[in-house]
Amino acid sequence: MSSTGDFQKDLEALLPNLRAFARSLTGTTDRADDLVQEALVRAWNFRDRFQPGTNLKAWLFTILRNAHISERRRRKWEVEDVDGEYAGQLSVSGEQTAHMDMLEFEAAFATLPTDQREALLLIGAEGFSYEEAALMCACAVGTMKSRVNRARARLASKLGLADESDATQEPAGASIGLPATSASAR
Amino acid sequence: MSEKIVQPPSQAPAEVRGEDRNDVPEHGLDVDSRDAIAGRLKQLYGGLVNEPMPDRFKILLDRLAGSESKS
Numbered sequence: 081m082s083s084t085g086d087f088q089k090d091l092e093a094l095l096p097n098l099r100a101f102a103r104s105l106t107g108t109t110d111r112a113d114d115l116v117q118e119a120l121v122r123a124w125n126f127r128d129r130f131q132p133g134t135n136l137k138a139w140l141f142t143i144l145r146n147a148h149i150s151e152r153r154r155r156k157w158e159v160e161d162v163d164g165e166y167a168g169q170l171s172v173s174g175e176q177t178a179h180m181d182m183l184e185f186e187a188a189f190a191t192l193p194t195d196q197r198e199a200l201l202l203i204g205a206e207g208f209s210y211e212e213a214a215l216m217c218a219c220a221v222g223t224m225k226s227r228v229n230r231a232r233a234r235l236a237s238k239l240g241l242a243d244e245s246d247a248t249q250e251p252a253g254a255s256i257g258l259p260a261t262s263a264s265a266r
Numbered sequence: 267m268s269e270k271i272v273q274p275p276s277q278a279p280a281e282v283r284g285e286d287r288n289d290v291p292e293h294g295l296d297v298d299s300r301d302a303i304a305g306r307l308k309q310l311y312g313g314l315v316n317e318p319m320p321d322r323f324k325i326l327l328d329r330l331a332g333s334e335s336k337s
Contacts, residue, residue: 088327095323100314117326181329185306188310204304205311232295232303 087127089134097206098140105148107190110183117149119144138208142216145198174260181239188238192231198232200226 098119102112104113123130130139176199193200195217200214214224236242 084331088331092324093328095319096315096317099317099319100311103314104311104319113320113322116323120323120326121330123325182306185303186310189307189310200307201311204307228311230296232300233280235303236295236299239302241302242295 081191088132091123091140094137094140097137098144101141101201102148102204104205105145105194105198111151115148117142118147118151122147135212137206138212138216141202141206141208145216146248184239185235191238192234196227196231196234199224200231203228204232 094118099116102115102119103109106112106115119140123140126143130136156165189200192200193236198217199213202216203210208216210221210228212257214221217224219227233242
């Protein structure tokens with residue numbers, strides 16, 4: 081079993097990605113940093129439950145995600161970025177994202193439903209597998225795949241790359257890789 | 267409130283990491299569109315990952331570790 085010092089170092093190594101994920105979920109630096117802090121405290125308090133050799137990153141991201149859900153329930157609000165406020169707060173400094181296409185992408189990204197945005201971040205940005213992301217989000221693998229597909233399709237549509245209705249079509253009989261009793265893809 | 271920690275799967279072998287294991291055909295979305303979205307997402311996210319890290323987290327972890335060593 082890794083020592084406390086090793087565990088601390090492992091957590092510190094994951095901080096940049098953890099914070100980026102928190103920023104993407106919350107849209108604001110202040111809320112994201114509070115969320116990261118909450119996640120770190122929880123991870124530390126529950127570190128005996130982590131099995132060394134398993135995916136610490138996935139474990140830590142799950143803790144942060146759960147903390148975010150708890151916070152949202154307390155606040156009882158959803159990030160509905162109708163006016164683009166979320167996108168504006170998510171932006172990195174103007175020097176780094178000067179191009180209009182990136183600003184456009186950020187605005188489009190902000191309009192994604194929370195579950196789709198989260199799915200795209202986990203799969204497309206952080207590189208988790210569908211199986212890992214589904215476990216972290218407590219959903220079926222097919223549901224996770226559907227969320228990612230829909231997110232990509234919506235972004236493509238908003239960016240003028242494709243028509244959203246065309247992009248979400250699946251061929252007849254396409255398997256979503258799940259047994260019949262699993263939740264249907266949404 | 268009890269914490270429900272989902273035990274993650276074991277670390278995937280190197281050969282299944284990366285795009286291949288998530289290569290789900292997205293009918294109707296051409297490769298160029300998918301690549302364009304992937305590129306912009308990575309750029310956006312990469313900017314967030316590379317942001318300067320405030321000291322508060324290191325300070326917090328040091329405090330958590332320090333308080334434990336004293337007990």
